[in-house]
Amino acid sequence: MTDLTHLRDDFPILSREVNGHPLVYLDSAATTQKPVQVLDAVDHYYRTMNANVHRGAHALSVEATDAYEGARARVASFINAGSPNEVVFTRGTTSALNIIAYGYGLNVLKPGDKVLLTIMEHHSNIVPWQLIARHTGVELVYLDLTEDYEVDLSQLDRILDDAVKIITVSGMSNVTGTLGPVTQLVAAAKSVGAIVVVDGAQLVPHYPTDVEALGADFLVFSGHKMLGPTGIGVMWGKAERLEELEPTEGGGEMISDVQLYESRWAAVPQKFEAGTPPIAQAIGLGAAVDYLEKIGMTAVREHEVDITGYALERLADVPELTVYGPSDPSRRGGAVSFELADIHAHDVATILDQYGIAVRAGHHCAKPLMRHLEVAATARASFYVYNTHDDVDRLVDALMEARKVFGLDG
Numbered sequence: 001m002t003d004l005t006h007l008r009d010d011f012p013i014l015s016r017e018v019n020g021h022p023l024v025y026l027d028s029a030a031t032t033q034k035p036v037q038v039l040d041a042v043d044h045y046y047r048t049m050n051a052n053v054h055r056g057a058h059a060l061s062v063e064a065t066d067a068y069e070g071a072r073a074r075v076a077s078f079i080n081a082g083s084p085n086e087v088v089f090t091r092g093t094t095s096a097l098n099i100i101a102y103g104y105g106l107n108v109l110k111p112g113d114k115v116l117l118t119i120m121e122h123h124s125n126i127v128p129w130q131l132i133a134r135h136t137g138v139e140l141v142y143l144d145l146t147e148d149y150e151v152d153l154s155q156l157d158r159i160l161d162d163a164v165k166i167i168t169v170s171g172m173s174n175v176t177g178t179l180g181p182v183t184q185l186v187a188a189a190k191s192v193g194a195i196v197v198v199d200g201a202q203l204v205p206h207y208p209t210d211v212e213a214l215g216a217d218f219l220v221f222s223g224h225k226m227l228g229p230t231g232i233g234v235m236w237g238k239a240e241r242l243e244e245l246e247p248t249e250g251g252g253e254m255i256s257d258v259q260l261y262e263s264r265w266a267a268v269p270q271k272f273e274a275g276t277p278p279i280a281q282a283i284g285l286g287a288a289v290d291y292l293e294k295i296g297m298t299a300v301r302e303h304e305v306d307i308t309g310y311a312l313e314r315l316a317d318v319p320e321l322t323v324y325g326p327s328d329p330s331r332r333g334g335a336v337s338f339e340l341a342d343i344h345a346h347d348v349a350t351i352l353d354q355y356g357i358a359v360r361a362g363h364h365c366a367k368p369l370m371r372h373l374e375v376a377a378t379a380r381a382s383f384y385v386y387n388t389h390d391d392v393d394r395l396v397d398a399l400m401e402a403r404k405v406f407g408l409d410g
């Protein structure tokens with residue numbers, strides 16, 4: 001077993017109390033906590049080199065540019081990108097998916113074409129495509145989930161044809177922890193000449209990721225779900241795809257020349273980074289990547305399998321608790337959604353909060369998936385490197401107390 005308990009000291013927030021109890025933070029699928037190494041990197045940037053990037057000839061600007069571009073190189077190496085130029089900094093996963101939908105989808109798709117998705121997608125990988133469908137008249141088609149909460153590939157033969165131009169799939173569900181069948185979908189896409197977009201918001205923070213091996217055309221993810229700051233995310237694209245992609249925001253920094261009536265774009269990745277970028281946030285993400293690499297992503301994943309397995313085992317002891325997701329921890333991620341009897345998830349989360357335990361309750365921005373599960377809302381515990389078996393025990397103890405509060409033991 002991978003014991004990462006020693007890391008907890010790096011996360012100042014974990015030593016605070018909530019409602020008189022030591023905080024148990026089980027909401028990392030929403031956003032992760034930040035280690036001092038990331039906080040220090042952001043602080044150091046603002047204290048010692050704050051300046052705009054790619055502009056001034058002065059020393060601070062050069063240092064800030066080096067730090068910003070250094071972060072890009074670190075992210076590129078973290079996902080084994082062919083070049084740092086394949087890494088575009090965005091505001092996060094949502095903005096990256098919108099750039100792809102508008103910058104690629106809007107230009108490439110024609111009426112009669114199809115975009116293939118799965119019903120487990122986060123709203124940010126559904127709604128942009130619905131907006132594009134309005135503009136282009138394309139059809140959205142969805143793969144369902146099986147009873148074991150896996151993406152149902154048996155439907156693929158029926159659905160897949162030359163009209164499918166884009167396949168877009170989550171690498172890991174933020175609700176059920178289901179792993180997206182990226183390899184199979186990449187092979188399917190090749191057979192009809194479609195491109196593959198992977199929503200890596202939950203995958204990249206938790207799983208060793210190698211874009212060469214993945215074989216997709218685009219991979220997007222958010223810094224704040226992998227120990228980095230908010231306001232920074234990544235759109236990785238194959239070099240030739242980024243060339244095809246049109247910019248969706250115009251402004252400073254993204255041009256090579258501007259005339260009165262037309263302009264020429266800067267080279268990739270600047271073409272997609274109009275305006276002053278999130279400099280401190282990118283530097284913070286670089287520090288987060290360093291931190292994760294020091295642990296090793298294999299160890300991060302091993303820890304997640306271990307703690308998810310332990311959670312599934314312990315939650316099975318809580319009477320009338322239903323877990324929605326695959327049962328084998330080695331075939332899923334660490335977002336564990338559950339329902340306690342017929343108590344509303346918000347009420348469960350509110351009781352847990354009384355014990356200092358932070359979980360998310362609601363539809364998790366995945367309403368089509370909730371409809372498939374036939375629930376309005378779930379409570380969700382999600383884990384990261386700093387969580388321990390003790391956190392799971394505290395969750396289970398509090399759920400047993402919640403049962404009493406709601407009169408379930410009577």
Ligand code: 7TS
Nearest residue numbers: 029030092093094122124174201202222
């Ligand atoms: N895709 C997936 C699979 C996600 O889990 C999320 C955020 C997003 C996209 C959007 O990421 P953002 O950084 O642009 O907001 N998921 C969650 C969650 O599960 N709880 O809060 C946010």
